[in-house]
Amino acid sequence: MAAMTRPIERLHALGLELPSAPAALASYVPSCLVPIGADRALLFIAGQVPISDGVLMTGRCRVPEDVERGRQAARRCALNILAQIEAAVGLDNVIQVAQVNGWVLSGDDFRDQPQVMDACSNLLVEVLGEAGRHTRTALGTSSLPRGVTCEVNATVVVRVPA
Amino acid sequence: MAAMTRPIERLHALGLELPSAPAALASYVPSCLVPIGADRALLFIAGQVPISDGVLMTGRCRVPEDVERGRQAARRCALNILAQIEAAVGLDNVIQVAQVNGWVLSGDDFRDQPQVMDACSNLLVEVLGEAGRHTRTALGTSSLPRGVTCEVNATVVVRVPA
Amino acid sequence: MAAMTRPIERLHALGLELPSAPAALASYVPSCLVPIGADRALLFIAGQVPISDGVLMTGRCRVPEDVERGRQAARRCALNILAQIEAAVGLDNVIQVAQVNGWVLSGDDFRDQPQVMDACSNLLVEVLGEAGRHTRTALGTSSLPRGVTCEVNATVVVRVPA
Numbered sequence: 432m433a434a435m436t437r438p439i440e441r442l443h444a445l446g447l448e449l450p451s452a453p454a455a456l457a458s459y460v461p462s463c464l465v466p467i468g469a470d471r472a473l474l475f476i477a478g479q480v481p482i483s484d485g486v487l488m489t490g491r492c493r494v495p496e497d498v499e500r501g502r503q504a505a506r507r508c509a510l511n512i513l514a515q516i517e518a519a520v521g522l523d524n525v526i527q528v529a530q531v532n533g534w535v536l537s538g539d540d541f542r543d544q545p546q547v548m549d550a551c552s553n554l555l556v557e558v559l560g561e562a563g564r565h566t567r568t569a570l571g572t573s574s575l576p577r578g579v580t581c582e583v584n585a586t587v588v589v590r591v592p593a
Numbered sequence: 594m595a596a597m598t599r600p601i602e603r604l605h606a607l608g609l610e611l612p613s614a615p616a617a618l619a620s621y622v623p624s625c626l627v628p629i630g631a632d633r634a635l636l637f638i639a640g641q642v643p644i645s646d647g648v649l650m651t652g653r654c655r656v657p658e659d660v661e662r663g664r665q666a667a668r669r670c671a672l673n674i675l676a677q678i679e680a681a682v683g684l685d686n687v688i689q690v691a692q693v694n695g696w697v698l699s700g701d702d703f704r705d706q707p708q709v710m711d712a713c714s715n716l717l718v719e720v721l722g723e724a725g726r727h728t729r730t731a732l733g734t735s736s737l738p739r740g741v742t743c744e745v746n747a748t749v750v751v752r753v754p755a
Numbered sequence: 756m757a758a759m760t761r762p763i764e765r766l767h768a769l770g771l772e773l774p775s776a777p778a779a780l781a782s783y784v785p786s787c788l789v790p791i792g793a794d795r796a797l798l799f800i801a802g803q804v805p806i807s808d809g810v811l812m813t814g815r816c817r818v819p820e821d822v823e824r825g826r827q828a829a830r831r832c833a834l835n836i837l838a839q840i841e842a843a844v845g846l847d848n849v850i851q852v853a854q855v856n857g858w859v860l861s862g863d864d865f866r867d868q869p870q871v872m873d874a875c876s877n878l879l880v881e882v883l884g885e886a887g888r889h890t891r892t893a894l895g896t897s898s899l900p901r902g903v904t905c906e907v908n909a910t911v912v913v914r915v916p917a
Contacts, residue, residue: 564784570858
């Protein structure tokens, strides 16, 4: 791995391709860049859902056995976050993922949201290295848009031209 | 519309009046201004609920037919966000709405949170123009303070005096 | 109180001890410091749960009588937020708590999330003074990690060395 320093190479080494960045479907935008001085900016990323080739991953996590299905959805959200970063400023310009908030569609008794969200967190670190390590809030909720299994937003510190 | 460049004029053209900014009711404040250099600041806005002339809009969205009622509440949240911006720095000083997070009080099977939140997003754009276009996370939840139909917070980039 | 200007002294005057900052248990970090110029930074703090000496405070708020139990959990979350600030930059370097988001594990009919979260908000102000006054979003949810009674994240403006 030592010679592979670019995020896109790490992604490929994981057998993954970067999807095209999902479009925002309403009066909003997929990301927003806010300069904070010293050639840096905060990149706010809209809530990403687990969409893969146009198909949404749906269904509630009710029991511990549902964790693995949840993890696949959370990993897909991470991939779409990476796609949004690439589309906005390029993955090579990530300084640090500052914040990740993830909501898992859950039955009332489901308590394993952290295990689900770990799949999202892990992919960010696998692809971005230490720059992918972030503060996180893992939450459950009873309903999500179109019944998706999870939804994740993020705030990322990035390099921008002076 | 070309001649109406001020947000308050656009608001009036929509037949709307800016309400007074709802007070925060506890040990918190309705907004917080954080300078980020170059005469700009992040304005954090507390979660706004659909209160209109002191009356809360309450009730859960359960079926698609409830979308319209949800939209009225979401639009009211947007109006209160605009009121908070006006009270803090003035609507004319908005550079960009960076982030909007909205929670819709939902039945377990309600999946149309984006359609509800579009009413909030649309009003921000109608009043602020391109500066109102934001990243968004639309979420469902099973319970909200005092049973309100939705709750929305926002982070806005604004101009501040040097 | 006039002579006690340091947050840690105010904390002790309340009969409280600062716990050690809870470790993040996965591929994430408990806090992230983002410089924003003029010797200041945004400190993002991961979602804190009500853990006290290794024991989690769990259980749902269903009826108004559960508010007091919820408040104890919310106060514990505030204490852990303070511990994270202390570990990251020191409580004496807080300029302003900008944003607090709190989720209360709730029955569908529970509407008193603000009263629960006030216990969190109040402690921040009691310990940090005016610098602890923040924008807040109080939310209910149907499920949380390991069944905790509430979860709270925060964003804080802090002083950092030039």
